[in-house]
Amino acid sequence: MSSLAQFTQQKLQHKSILAMTHVVYGYPTVDESLAWMTRLLEEGVDFIEVQFPFSDPVADGPSIVAACHQALGQELNVDTCLTQLGALAKNFPESRIVLMSYLNPMYRFGLKKLAKRAAEENICGLILPDLPIEAAQEYRQACHDKGIDPIWLVTPATPKERLAMLAKQAEGFLYCVARSGVTGQSCHQNKTPNTELDSYLAEIKQHTNTPLGVGFGLRNKGQIDALLGKAEIAILGSALLDAYNQGGQDAGIKLIKSLFD
Amino acid sequence: MQSNNGFYGQFGGSYIPEILFASQQQILRAFEEAKQDPSFLAELNQQWQEFSGRPTPLTFCANLTEYFGGARIYLKREDLNHSGAHKMNNVIGQGLLVKRMGKKRVIAETGAGQHGIATALVAARLGLECTIYMGAKDIERQYPNVFWMKQLGAEVVPVTTGAQTLRDALDEALRDWSSSHEESHYLIGTSCGCAPFPEMVAFFQSVIGNEVREQSVAQFGKFPDRLYACVGGGSNACGLFLPFVNDKEVAMVGVEAGGKGLALGEHSIRLSHNLGAPGIAQGFATMFLQDDHGQLQETHSIAAGLDYVGVSPIIAHLAETKRIEMTYAMDQDVVNACTLLLKKEGIIPALESSHALAGAFKDAAKLGKDQHIVINLSGRGDKDIFNVAKAVEDDTFPAFLQSYLASYPIREQGE
Numbered sequence: 001m002s003s004l005a006q007f008t009q010q011k012l013q014h015k016s017i018l019a020m021t022h023v024v025y026g027y028p029t030v031d032e033s034l035a036w037m038t039r040l041l042e043e044g045v046d047f048i049e050v051q052f053p054f055s056d057p058v059a060d061g062p063s064i065v066a067a068c069h070q071a072l073g074q075e076l077n078v079d080t081c082l083t084q085l086g087a088l089a090k091n092f093p094e095s096r097i098v099l100m101s102y103l104n105p106m107y108r109f110g111l112k113k114l115a116k117r118a119a120e121e122n123i124c125g126l127i128l129p130d131l132p133i134e135a136a137q138e139y140r141q142a143c144h145d146k147g148i149d150p151i152w153l154v155t156p157a158t159p160k161e162r163l164a165m166l167a168k169q170a171e172g173f174l175y176c177v178a179r180s181g182v183t184g185q186s187c188h189q190n191k192t193p194n195t196e197l198d199s200y201l202a203e204i205k206q207h208t209n210t211p212l213g214v215g216f217g218l219r220n221k222g223q224i225d226a227l228l229g230k231a232e233i234a235i236l237g238s239a240l241l242d243a244y245n246q247g248g249q250d251a252g253i254k255l256i257k258s259l260f261d
Numbered sequence: 262m263q264s265n266n267g268f269y270g271q272f273g274g275s276y277i278p279e280i281l282f283a284s285q286q287q288i289l290r291a292f293e294e295a296k297q298d299p300s301f302l303a304e305l306n307q308q309w310q311e312f313s314g315r316p317t318p319l320t321f322c323a324n325l326t327e328y329f330g331g332a333r334i335y336l337k338r339e340d341l342n343h344s345g346a347h348k349m350n351n352v353i354g355q356g357l358l359v360k361r362m363g364k365k366r367v368i369a370e371t372g373a374g375q376h377g378i379a380t381a382l383v384a385a386r387l388g389l390e391c392t393i394y395m396g397a398k399d400i401e402r403q404y405p406n407v408f409w410m411k412q413l414g415a416e417v418v419p420v421t422t423g424a425q426t427l428r429d430a431l432d433e434a435l436r437d438w439s440s441s442h443e444e445s446h447y448l449i450g451t452s453c454g455c456a457p458f459p460e461m462v463a464f465f466q467s468v469i470g471n472e473v474r475e476q477s478v479a480q481f482g483k484f485p486d487r488l489y490a491c492v493g494g495g496s497n498a499c500g501l502f503l504p505f506v507n508d509k510e511v512a513m514v515g516v517e518a519g520g521k522g523l524a525l526g527e528h529s530i531r532l533s534h535n536l537g538a539p540g541i542a543q544g545f546a547t548m549f550l551q552d553d554h555g556q557l558q559e560t561h562s563i564a565a566g567l568d569y570v571g572v573s574p575i576i577a578h579l580a581e582t583k584r585i586e587m588t589y590a591m592d593q594d595v596v597n598a599c600t601l602l603l604k605k606e607g608i609i610p611a612l613e614s615s616h617a618l619a620g621a622f623k624d625a626a627k628l629g630k631d632q633h634i635v636i637n638l639s640g641r642g643d644k645d646i647f648n649v650a651k652a653v654e655d656d657t658f659p660a661f662l663q664s665y666l667a668s669y670p671i672r673e674q675g676e
């Protein structure tokens with residue numbers, strides 16, 4: 001079992017579901033985003049998913065797109081980001097940091113180097129939503145060599161056979177997209193038929209013991225409660241960003257407490 | 262050109278979010294079947310002829326030939342397609358494929374609006390719902406096309422993220438597709454995107470080069486010596502070039518948008534002068550304009566249809582292997598080429614196509630009189646009337662606009 005999966009199992013002995021909170025690195029500024037991450041870690045969130053901004057984040061909805069574009073008003077550097085996250089990871093050993101981005105900035109940085117640097121900085125997982133597993137041989141090898149978990153996504157539209165294939169290869173945790181579409185509340189949302197989340201998660205569970213993280217569109221307590229016993233990690237992205245935009249860190253923390261306490 | 266599992270050398274592939282995997286596979290299968298199905302090909306041909314007006318002519322330009330005193334200059338008249346651009350060839354093809362797949366809605370992105378118009382026309386004809394994403398800045402530049410899309414029943418969605426141009430429209434179309442893939446097809450307008458789009462769009466556009474093969478032999482007894490096409494996403498260039506790719510005696514020149522200058526952000530040159538770099542975004546690997554950190558950059562061209570940050574993986578591969586030559590034309594040269602064609606031949610070219618003209622005109626005088634060149638006139642210039650009027654500093658045009666506006670009945674908001 002990977003260290004990330006082990007961490008999840010251990011934490012679950014005292015909690016019914018773990019919280020993974022999403023933060024856009026560099027939004028609204030680099031210092032502010034680091035301060036926000038520090039606060040989240042002080043409050044004891046289990047995971048932070050840090051999104052390194054890309055100019056063309058095609059799997060994201062309006063809130064995250066806007067944050068990424070604003071963050072890119074500064075020149076952001078992958079290496080510096082990793083160093084800064086490393087410092088946080090060292091100070092908060094009770095939590096874990098995973099890095100999420102799109103392929104191009106990471107490809108430009110070098111996928112091998114990414115795995116090496118992530119390992120050096122105690123970043124334990126990497127999420128690249130536009131890298132299909134079929135095209136990822138080198139990246140997976142680099143991750144394995146350094147003990148980093150490449151985290152894969154499955155969606156309600158993933159064909160059954162492929163779902164089984166991805167679930168079997170899952171490492172760290174499997175990122176289960178809760179509904180068809182992009183992150184957050186979006187103008188495209190009403191085009192999406194409702195997903196039978198329970199049967200979808202049950203189907204995935206048949207193929208893997210790796211923890212399941214569920215994200216995309218989670219915003220209220222009812223949705224989190226509905227995941228208890230069916231998934232191990234609830235991922236809070238756009239809803240947290242929206243709360244933060246409206247009322248700053250305090251509003252964000254209040255939302256987390258209302259969902260997870 | 263056949264890809265190697267979606268790849269052309271190091272370019273191409275399929276780098277899409279997992280949510281789109283099943284739809285991408287469905288398109289892949291549908292296209293593989295359709296291109297070998299005689300009934301599909303027959304219907305495609307019939308629609309090309311009856312709806313779009315194919316074959317388009319190959320027009321000899323006697324006055325221009327005399328003016329430059331070098332190569333004999335021919336134009337492939339894609340401007341004579343219904344809707345006024347080559348975009349129609351592809352939209353008809355994909356439209357028929359959508360019917361075949363049993364979907365009821367199409368999503369498209371558009372820069373100049375030509376692809377948007379063509380999509381709206383075909384959607385109307387085939388009875389499909391249609392949503393068009395267009396950068397807010399492009400909507401300003403190309404409003405007449407927006408007007409027609411709406412009249413045709415399409416929903417036009419302004420995209421206000423990023424630079425508000427084609428690339429942002431493409432991102433937004435991909436997001437819509439992610440949310441609606443079960444009933445919607447993403448009808449991409451150029452030979453970019455994840456596999457099989459580059460190959461599929463090039464296949465539908467190859468009607469251009471296939472016709473040139475026959476027409477050139479019939480009209481001057483051999484294949485052309487040189488071919489010229491503008492390169493935005495690369496679909497009209499793929500269409501003209503690919504049928505000749507194995508005819509080594511035929512030289513091919515792709516012309517990118519030099520814009521206002523070679524500084525990053527002022528042009529859309531991805532392939533010439535090593536200004537782009539290999540990258541992976543918007544579903545595929547190609548040469549992108551990007552900074553050292555892998556962030557895609559803003560682009561500029563006087564022609565909205567060439568104002569794109571990436572380029573067809575097919576064109577990128579042909580450029581890398583030196584099968585095609587890449588060059589660029591500056592905004593000012595483009596306007597000059599446009600007005601020269603107007604005055605010498607009585608043809609109104611699109612500003613996109615005027616890039617190909619500018620590229621060819623630079624060479625024409627230096628080429629021998631026995632050389633035959635074919636320039637792809639990818640579209641007509643009606644849509645560019647406002648931009649061209651500005652560029653040639655015509656001072657009667659603003660006066661006309663003002664008087665027209667004064668006579669325009671302005672209704673109260675909400676009426």
Ligand SMILES: Cc1ncc(COP(=O)(O)O)c(C=O)c1O
Binds near residue numbers: 374492494
């Ligand atoms: C008339 C015309 N030519 C060329 C293009 C560029 O597209 P491509 O490079 O795919 O041919 C466009 C795009 O909108 C266009 O409208």
